[in-house]
Amino acid sequence: MNLMKRIVILGATSGMIQPLLRKMAAQGNEMLLVARSQERLDAVRSDLLARGAGTVITFETDLTCSPDLVFSFAEECFSDFDTLLLSYGTMLDQSKCQIDAEQAIREIQTNFVSAVALLTVFARHFESRHCGTIAVITSVAGDRGRRSNYVYGAAKGGLSIFLQGMRSRMSQYGVRVLTIKPGPVSTAMTANLTNVPMAADPEMVARDIYHALKNSTSNVIYTPRRWRWIMAMLNAIPEHVFKRMPI
């Protein structure tokens, strides 16, 4: 069982991972928190320190535009990190994304393009280290395009496929790539959406991710676990039927 020690978190103020960060803090882990708002980062930092985290460093930046800056900060101020957790994302209104190209591109840019840029840059570190874990939160929405959420789904699905290939490449170096596919979780991101089916508690999601991070054999996890079977069933529906389904 490999214990985590030094973790870089890209999107450290994401609602879904707050309980996870607390769990990791209680184990005395050291963390580099990266997010857009220094005020929010400060609140998360002090909370994690009070709950037992070792060192906690923060770095304020817009992750969608400066992969090299983030990477060099991590290398300089938080060298020898062994885990990367990419957890940021946005969910823009599908009804706007499907008619407004700018919105659609923005959604893909944030959830896919910028993540690809960061992962490509950070891969270097793990390649030379010959160990470690790269964990990325994608979504069950990426498993099949649905009319209610396909722009977001395309970005997350693209990211899942990118990770699939990266996993294969990084396995040559002994580096693990973990794809985390959560179902809907009740967080700030989903707070304003109506019809969030079966929204899960972030505590439950935290338990699953924590377990997967500790258990070095898992590659792709669904959380809550029932989503593996729900998505398997959805994927089995023939396209000519699926396209008429109002989901």
Added chain:
Amino acid sequence: MTSVATVPDRDVVLGRRGSTKTEYQSWGRYPKAAHDRVTKIYWRDQLQDALRCADPASLLPYGMGRSYGDSCLNRGRDLLDCTALDRILDYDWESGRICVEGGITLGDLLQVTVSRGWFLPVTPGTKFVTVGGAIANDVHGKNHHRVGTFGCHVKQITLYRSDADAVVCSPAVNTDLLQATIGGLGLTGVIGSAEIQLKRIGGNAIEVETLSFQNLDQFLELSAASDKSYEYTVAWVDCLSGSQTRGIFFRGNHVEKTVSHRSIRMKVPFAFPEFVLSRPTVGLFNCTYFALKARNPGSALVHYDPFFYPLDSLQNWNLLYGRRGFVQYQCVLPPGDVAAVKRIIAAVSNSGEACFLAVLKAFGEVQSPGLLSFPRPGLTLTVDLPMRGNRTLALLASLDQLVLARGGALYPAKDARMSPAMFNAGFPNWTNLVPYIDPKLSSSFWRRVTAG
């Protein structure tokens, strides 16, 4: 790119209307209230927009919903769910000062502080309340005779209001707003963060002594004798025992010992049928409980959790009372006025209602800074009664007359039905709170007791 809108869109900030969130009720589940819109707040920087976007007198901050009546409800209007504001912002393990966001629960806080040798200065009978709620209701505990209310230990708060930027209030600056907020029922603004002075402890154990008493004069003697040498005192009263009010007196102190504790968490799965807590079953329970405790008097070393929070191990215990819920009646009567306590207990006993939980405690002299604080020197009696419609309301109205005649008061955090006259009698200075109320905030309780 599009420019950032200067006026935030209300539906974006507060969420859409008409989400019938039935889980936002009060602990007594009476009265039931439907809210128009519930907005969950995740970061303090969202509070300002949420307050500014709201309609006048439309909002109320909501925490764990452990108020029994309607002081945490806002029927037909909106709530701000603040439970995600649960971070520890600053701490000093040398001095025991801790600064936390308003939505953190006391239980969550204890998990962090106890292992470092610090305890809450004051704790109510459940750990599932937020710090913001503890301040807004100026809660008290079994050590009121020594250290006063929760509000006595608040060193600073940051209050978010619709008409100002975040206001820092302390005994040094904006003192009047601090005093209005302590016991201010959440109406003076949202408590974004609070700094509290914790209490040093040498271990997680409480040495508790259990004694039985056969009548209320014996209770008074025990209470007076224990107040000096025991930090925590409280008594359970058997309301159904007839002319002589017997009960069990508990007194305890922190000791420099550590005991292990395995928390068992059971859950009441649904609202029980009403015969579960009826007169015969409760009578049987009370007899058994008294017999067990009275047979084994003496001292024991217990973990703080079962000592302070015996009911917390049974999640949703409020559902035991059935679909119609229950009411808790907590009054304070003048010091030593056992006659009044006797009359109230007799009235409850004669009514035929099943009173399962009755607690008696002598408040001390420590004055709270809170403007509308409930605790005052005297005896405080708390009884839980299943809500059985008009006959329960009639019984409580008759108790009101007894309390009124003795110059007593009722606890707003527990109340679901007192009249404006009753509120006015218990809190004659309530009009002093009015200028401090945020124009965007209101509550079901406040509208009820200030009507007419």
